[in-house]
Amino acid sequence: MAKRKLKWNEDKRQDFIEQGRGNGIGADYKPWLNIQDFPSMGRVSRVFGWKTKRIHHLFTDIQTRYFYLLEWEDSVLDIREHFPLLDIDEVIKEKDGLDFALFTDRESKTPYVISTTFLITVKDKSGIGYIARSIKAAAELEKKSSLEKAEIERRYWEAKEIDWGIVTQKDIPVTIAKNIEWIHSSLYDYKERGFSEEDIIFMSSNLMDLIYKRNQTIKDIITAFERDCNYEAGTGLYVFKYLIASKQIRIDMEKEIDINNLVISPSEGKDFRKVGGVIAAN
Structure with a gap:
């Protein structure tokens, strides 16, 4: 004890x-x-x-x-x-x-x-x-x-x-747990960042459209998102995390999330896959 x-x-x-x-x-x-x-x-x-x-x-x-x-x-x-x-x-x-x-x-x-x-x-x-x-x-x-x-x-x-x-x-599965930890706080702290619920919905919709339309890495997409919309640096990454946390886009949670190389196709992003079996025990 x-x-x-x-x-x-x-x-x-x-x-x-x-x-x-x-x-x-x-x-x-x-x-x-x-x-x-x-x-x-x-x-x-x-x-x-x-x-x-x-x-x-x-x-x-x-x-x-x-x-x-x-x-x-x-x-x-x-x-x-x-x-x-x-x-x-x-x-x-x-x-x-x-x-x-x-x-x-x-x-x-x-x-x-x-x-x-x-x-x-x-x-x-x-x-x-x-x-x-x-x-x-x-x-x-x-x-x-x-x-x-x-x-x-x-x-x-x-x-x-x-x-x-x-x-x-x-x-x-440590990688899955770390990925969830990486995006976890984004789901409910948008108000602390000065955003309203309408703001996060609007930004999420815009970023998701870019992800589906552009065959580019997430890093390139969020850079363009911040530049074109005149958002502060870091906003695009935050919204991307929010999209994962709210399960609006799909990524393979069994792999470490690397925005420098991650590309999401429309079929992947819209067909979210659950990670099952996490409550099993010996």
Whole structure:
């Protein structure tokens, strides 16, 4: 367990509950843990979510990259990170072989609240359902505490009849995740750039027309777009990112996006291809 900024005890646990942590859906959900709870977590991320319209708290690069894959997947409706298993005692009937003492504060003797990295709401042909995913570095799976926690989570979600699995860095297509990260912020920050919704719609339409009409690299097209329309440098690249993020044009997300060499034909751009299978787990 990572060292907490404040000592863990029953009062702290009750404080988290009173704050509403672990409750809500969509924009109203509050994760059980956030980055302010820890003195240092290395490369943490706070990302505004497409699906939820709220800030997500992510503690590792692996969590962040998997989050981007979930954002890109059309079947995903909601993403709840660090979801607490508050009713674990009632849900897990078969406790034989589980060592809950590993997850108890040594000083206060208060049990830590075990959480699953992501509880994901998905929609498919059969309707709306849920899947749970624990994100781990592969090396963590060699540790007794990690394996014990995984078994507790497995039994919990099995009792809930919710599909659960572990995802490591080996399961994540890094190029796709990095491409999504590259375009991710463009979808909703146009107002911060001084554009209205009408502006971004107008610019997107104009740039898309140029992309379909000209058999040129994206770099050449956005250069002409900025020059002919008298836009500031960087505007064309931003609008191009927006077109990808809003899925108005298609590119191969399995390849690194290189605007210096990327050429998009009309048939490619209008027939967007989803990247499937990103919510699979071992």
